[in-house]
Amino acid sequence: QQQVKQSPQSLIVQKGGISIINCAYENTAFDYFPWYQQFPGKGPALLIAIRPDVSEKKEGRFTISFNKSAKQFSLHIMDSQPGDSATYFCAASMASGTYKYIFGTGTRLKVLA
Amino acid sequence: GAVVSQHPSWVICKSGTSVKIECRSLDFQATTMFWYRQFPKQSLMLMATSNEGSKATYEQGVEKDKFLINHASLTLSTLTVTSAHPEDSSFYICSASLPGGNEETQYFGPGTRLLVL
Numbered sequence: 001q002q003q004v005k006q007s008p009q010s011l012i013v014q015k016g017g018i019s020i021i022n023c024a025y026e027n028t029a030f031d032y033f034p035w036y037q038q039f040p041g042k043g044p045a046l047l048i049a050i051r052p053d054v055s056e057k058k059e060g061r062f063t064i065s066f067n068k069s070a071k072q073f074s075l076h077i078m079d080s081q082p083g084d085s086a087t088y089f090c091a092a093s094m095a096s097g098t099y100k101y102i103f104g105t106g107t108r109l110k111v112l113a
Numbered sequence: 114g115a116v117v118s119q120h121p122s123w124v125i126c127k128s129g130t131s132v133k134i135e136c137r138s139l140d141f142q143a144t145t146m147f148w149y150r151q152f153p154k155q156s157l158m159l160m161a162t163s164n165e166g167s168k169a170t171y172e173q174g175v176e177k178d179k180f181l182i183n184h185a186s187l188t189l190s191t192l193t194v195t196s197a198h199p200e201d202s203s204f205y206i207c208s209a210s211l212p213g214g215n216e217e218t219q220y221f222g223p224g225t226r227l228l229v230l
Contacts, residue, residue, distance in 0.1 A: 043119075
């Protein structure tokens with residue numbers, strides 16, 4: 001019940017295309033869902049985050065869509081660029097307690113020039 | 114703002130030695146820091162949650178005596194890998210949460226790659 005399932009494992013997109021990464025969770029106590037971008041050999045960097053009271057959040061080319069009833073959320077990268085090639089992780093946490101994250105398994109995105 | 118640093122970025126050591134990794138919040142005081150371990154092409158695995166002035170809370174399966182965590186100040190947490198062995202070789206990453214605001218957000222350090230020979 002503590003798992004966050006992420007798909008696909010890898011994704012290849014043409015430059016200018018839309019990259020879509022999906023995550024699903026079981027524990028309804030999760031109430032904070034961030035997405036992180038990680039380049040090889042670097043630490044993860046926060047991209048965007050959402051709470052369950054919002055169905056969509058957009059920041060620049062990055063959009064999170066959230067479906068509370070389905071317990072799913074997704075990251076959309078619009079106008080994907082070669083510089084977006086990285087590994088993306090979704091995560092979930094609960095407000096009560098220590099705010100520790102449960103991470104998804106990651107998606108390796110490659111954007112072709 | 115919300116910058117987290119780690120030192121060293123790379124460390125190579127002989128089997129049986131101990132290695133200390135530092136995690137610092139540079140522009141904020143972090144009451145809570147987290148330590149993760151990441152194997153190649155895998156996700157981040159939480160090892161422990163570190164609170165300033167108190168004992169760290171370790172995740173199930175993480176050896177407390179093997180991975181010593183000290184959160185001595187609001188800007189510094191250290192992870193010491195004691196009697197390191199080749200299987201401890203990994204990428205260790207710390208994070209810190211920003212108090213007083215959106216405490217759920219964790220800011221990650223750049224990571225420390227440990228290679229045990």
